[in-house]
Amino acid sequence: MADSINNQRRAVLGTMLAAAGMSVVPQQVWAAIKAVPESPLLNRLCDITLPDTDTPGARKAGVPAFVITAIEHGLANCPATALVDFNKALALLAGKDFVALNPQQQLSLLTTIDDAAFSRAPVNHLGDAPTLWKAIKTLIVTGYYTSEVGGSQELRYVLVPGRFDADVPCDNTTRAFSSDWTGVKFG
Amino acid sequence: MSNQTYDAIVVGSGITGGWAAKTLCEQGLRVLLLERGRNVNHRHDYKNEMKAPWELPFRGKGDKRYLDSHKSVQQHNGHLDEWTQDYWVNDSEHPYQTADDTAFNWYRGYHLGGRSIMWGRQCYRWSDTDFAANGKDGHGTDWPIRYADVAPWYDEVEAFIGVSGASENLPQLPDGQFQPPMALTPVEQYMREQIAAHYPKRCLTIGRTANLTEAKLSEGRVACQRRNICGRGCSFGAYFSTQSSTLPAAMATGRLTLKTDAVVDTVEYDATHKKVTGVNVINRETKQRERYRARMVFLCAGAFNTVALLQRSVSGSFPNGLANHSGTLGKYIMDHASTLGVASIMPGFEKHYYYGNRPTGIVIPRFVNLAEQSESYLRGFSYQGGAYRPSWSRGTKQAGLGEAFKQDLRGPGDWKFVLTTFAECLPAEHNAITLDWHNKDADGLPQLRIDFTFGENEHKLLRAAKEEAAAMVSKAGGRVLFGSDRPNPGGSAIHEMGGARMGKDKTSSVLNAYNQAHDIDNLFITDGAAMASSACQNPSLTYMALTARAATFAASQLKQNKI
Numbered sequence: 076m077a078d079s080i081n082n083q084r085r086a087v088l089g090t091m092l093a094a095a096g097m098s099v100v101p102q103q104v105w106a107a108i109k110a111v112p113e114s115p116l117l118n119r120l121c122d123i124t125l126p127d128t129d130t131p132g133a134r135k136a137g138v139p140a141f142v143i144t145a146i147e148h149g150l151a152n153c154p155a156t157a158l159v160d161f162n163k164a165l166a167l168l169a170g171k172d173f174v175a176l177n178p179q180q181q182l183s184l185l186t187t188i189d190d191a192a193f194s195r196a197p198v199n200h201l202g203d204a205p206t207l208w209k210a211i212k213t214l215i216v217t218g219y220y221t222s223e224v225g226g227s228q229e230l231r232y233v234l235v236p237g238r239f240d241a242d243v244p245c246d247n248t249t250r251a252f253s254s255d256w257t258g259v260k261f262g
Numbered sequence: 263m264s265n266q267t268y269d270a271i272v273v274g275s276g277i278t279g280g281w282a283a284k285t286l287c288e289q290g291l292r293v294l295l296l297e298r299g300r301n302v303n304h305r306h307d308y309k310n311e312m313k314a315p316w317e318l319p320f321r322g323k324g325d326k327r328y329l330d331s332h333k334s335v336q337q338h339n340g341h342l343d344e345w346t347q348d349y350w351v352n353d354s355e356h357p358y359q360t361a362d363d364t365a366f367n368w369y370r371g372y373h374l375g376g377r378s379i380m381w382g383r384q385c386y387r388w389s390d391t392d393f394a395a396n397g398k399d400g401h402g403t404d405w406p407i408r409y410a411d412v413a414p415w416y417d418e419v420e421a422f423i424g425v426s427g428a429s430e431n432l433p434q435l436p437d438g439q440f441q442p443p444m445a446l447t448p449v450e451q452y453m454r455e456q457i458a459a460h461y462p463k464r465c466l467t468i469g470r471t472a473n474l475t476e477a478k479l480s481e482g483r484v485a486c487q488r489r490n491i492c493g494r495g496c497s498f499g500a501y502f503s504t505q506s507s508t509l510p511a512a513m514a515t516g517r518l519t520l521k522t523d524a525v526v527d528t529v530e531y532d533a534t535h536k537k538v539t540g541v542n543v544i545n546r547e548t549k550q551r552e553r554y555r556a557r558m559v560f561l562c563a564g565a566f567n568t569v570a571l572l573q574r575s576v577s578g579s580f581p582n583g584l585a586n587h588s589g590t591l592g593k594y595i596m597d598h599a600s601t602l603g604v605a606s607i608m609p610g611f612e613k614h615y616y617y618g619n620r621p622t623g624i625v626i627p628r629f630v631n632l633a634e635q636s637e638s639y640l641r642g643f644s645y646q647g648g649a650y651r652p653s654w655s656r657g658t659k660q661a662g663l664g665e666a667f668k669q670d671l672r673g674p675g676d677w678k679f680v681l682t683t684f685a686e687c688l689p690a691e692h693n694a695i696t697l698d699w700h701n702k703d704a705d706g707l708p709q710l711r712i713d714f715t716f717g718e719n720e721h722k723l724l725r726a727a728k729e730e731a732a733a734m735v736s737k738a739g740g741r742v743l744f745g746s747d748r749p750n751p752g753g754s755a756i757h758e759m760g761g762a763r764m765g766k767d768k769t770s771s772v773l774n775a776y777n778q779a780h781d782i783d784n785l786f787i788t789d790g791a792a793m794a795s796s797a798c799q800n801p802s803l804t805y806m807a808l809t810a811r812a813a814t815f816a817a818s819q820l821k822q823n824k825i
Contacts, residue, residue, distance in 0.1 A: 123663055123664060124663050124664070124667065125667070125668050126664055126665060126668065128665055128668060128669075132668070141321065144319075144320075145320070145323075148320065148325045148326050148327050148328075149326035149327050149330070150320065150323050150325075150326050151323075151658075152326075182663070182664070185663060186663060189661050189662070189663055190661050192661070193659070193660055193661040194661075212658065213658040216654065216655075216657040216658050216671075217321065217323065217655070217658065218321065220653075220654035220655075220657075220671070221315035221316060221321035221322060221323075222315075222316050222321075223314070223316045225654075226314065226315060226316060227314070229668070229672065230653070230654060230672065232314065233618075234312065234314070234489065235487050235489060236487065236488045236489065236617060236618030236619060237487050237488065237618070238488055238617070238618050239444060239445060239488040239616065239617070239618035239619070239620045240616060240617040240618060241445035241446060241447045241448070241616055241620075242445075242447065242448050242614050242615075242616065243614070243615050243616060243617050244613060244614070244615070245612065245613050245614055245615035245673075245674065246613065247673065249615055249673055249674065250672055250673065251651070251653045251654065251671070251672065251673055251674040251675075252653060252674075253315075253653060253654060254619070255619060255650070255651075255653045255674075256490050256491060256619055257490065257619065257648075257650045258650050258651055258652050258653035258655075258674065258675075259653045259654065259655050260340070260655070261650065261652065261678070261680070262652045262653075262655035262656045262658070262659060262675075
């Protein structure tokens with residue numbers, strides 16, 4: 076079922092993109108992008124990475140659908156099989172399906188992988204899990220802060236500032252701007 | 263096609279084509295402006311300008327599959343994103359060749375306004391340090407002009423396009439007609455003071471940028487709104503582009519005819535009268551051929567495309583390319599050697615942030631080999647960069663999960679201070695463009711073959727720049743994260759220039775001191791092709807000044823029937 080939906084989506088996207096040369100974005104592309112199948116694993120990964128707090132988290136912000144689309148289209152150089160491969164890698168490490176673990180076990184395993192993914196020293200016993208996670212996490216974070224919730228509720232989005240104040244006070248309650256294009260581009 | 267003979271044809275509608283059209287029209291001439299690409303109407307066609315990331319299918323990142331197939335080269339330039347991607351050429355339709363074991367990223371846009379839509383807007387005068395360099399050390403041919411020849415035209419261009427900046431009284435980077443400067447952030451101000459304290463001959467100053475800090479309402483241009491999304495097109499008309507500035511001025515004269523989708527194949531030459539008579543055009547839509555006639559022709563197609571146009575225009579008189587009796591056409595091409603000189607963290611400013619997006623960084627003008635040749639390398643380098651606080655994207659590069667991770671990304675990250683090096687590129691004969699007559703592009707034109715490598719002097723400059731950048735940061739208490747002395751591929755600075763250089767001697771150059779072909783007195787080339795050296799600062803302002811100067815000269819000559 077999911078495969079046939081994916082094939083359909085690819086066909087629609089391919090045709091539309093070829094016809095449009097991407098100079099316009101037809102409604103059909105949007106419709107195809109929104110008709111993304113669910114992934115229980117991805118939903119959990121989104122919840123764990125960027126949970127609901129006083130603002131909605133990644134899952135409620137629609138990040139899973141973005142991640143699936145992004146993987147299909149090669150964003151962040153994420154391999155096309157990243158989710159499937161990561162699911163397998165997790166199962167190998169956990170001894171059972173990741174989604175069948177309790178939340179504490181899930182967090183614990185993902186924390187181990189996350190630490191390894193951003194550490195300079197390779198952690199051999201985790202296999203390719205850290206590499207796959209790095210790519211998937213990039214897409215989750217990107218998907219969240221470029222969503223309306225992440226970009227304009229969690230952070231501040233100001234399209235037309237109208238002025239540049241070079242020096243304004245900042246404390247631990249100050250929110251960053253998702254519309255600080257330099258701060259976003261160069262991280 | 264048309265029986266009308268124009269006073270002048272201008273090929274290309276970008277930064278220089280717009281200036282040629284405006285100047286010639288204002289001198290009373292009837293001008294035909296030809297643009298190879300589609301029309302882009304000011305405001306109306308800036309389709310993505312106001313869109314948020316969540317209003318784009320790929321959130322501003324673009325569809326990598328599409329980029330790989332259609333923008334295989336263009337996607338590597340930092341100005342291209344999902345908002346701006348349509349302004350960069352489709353590489354599958356406009357391929358080019360590079361010589362074996364060389365790389366050149368040729369970034370360009372084929373549409374009305376050309377790269378004036380997407381340019382970096384940095385405007386720096388050249389000084390006699392630059393204009394005298396070739397003559398002094400023997401690389402390239404001596405420029406036939408000096409600063410005094412160009413200064414009044416810099417004045418005119420700056421005043422018209424609107425350049426904000428700070429006067430610093432630096433001989434190597436002359437001050438201009440500036441609108442009020444944009445402010446330095448606390449870290450940049452601190453670095454300015456630190457650099458001045460440790461290095462009396464060095465100066466960090468705010469970028470001189472073609473963004474209005476004061477409106478030019480009579481021209482329909484509003485002051486900059488500090489969005490820093492200029493490359494999408496600006497409905498406020500707050501930065502200089504053909505659309506916001508020169509095209510309306512040319513149109514207002516009532517003497518401009520504009521044709522888009524008009525790819526100029528060749529320039530026609532009349533061997534009897536030794537003059538160009540017009541151009542042959544391929545209509546991009548219909549593929550029909552059309553001819554347009556004029557009393558003189560200005561080539562402003564962008565340096566490499568101007569060279570290729572001349573190379574296509576072969577005849578019995580000019581078997582190796584039009585106006586190429588010197589044999590130097592296509593040779594001595596350049597691009598600044600650029601790389602990330604230093605990236606650093608600057609501690610101590612955690613209680614400071616900013617509001618709004620300043621559409622320029624800072625500049626540290628050249629400080630080596632000025633009064634005398636004191637270094638082991640020739641010429642010099644400058645830096646552009648600035649300070650900022652990383653936003654959410656740092657979350658893709660760090661460990662963290664859950665509430666604490668989300669809370670951390672809610673605030674701005676540590677202040678960073680970065681400097682990109684721009685090193686002067688010596689003119690070298692082997693850096694050259696030729697035509698590949700066997701491989702054609704979508705318009706049926708032979709592809710360019712670009713043969714370009716950076717030389718030892720460029721590498722030396724980047725090595726020195728890396729060391730100096732790290733030293734400046736360290737002395738100010740910054741922590742160096744990264745620094746490079748490896749040049750980005752040629753073309754990365756998007757300052758490609760040369761190929762039809764100016765010179766005093768017609769046996770070793772294509773153009774004279776007025777951008778007029780030595781061989782053909784009614785042919786002018788005023789884009790980057792004319793450059794005889796590269797200096798280490800952004801060249802567009804100089805292209806514009808040379809264009810205004812040449813067009814004024816040409817109009818005068820035409821009126822006196824001297825050409």
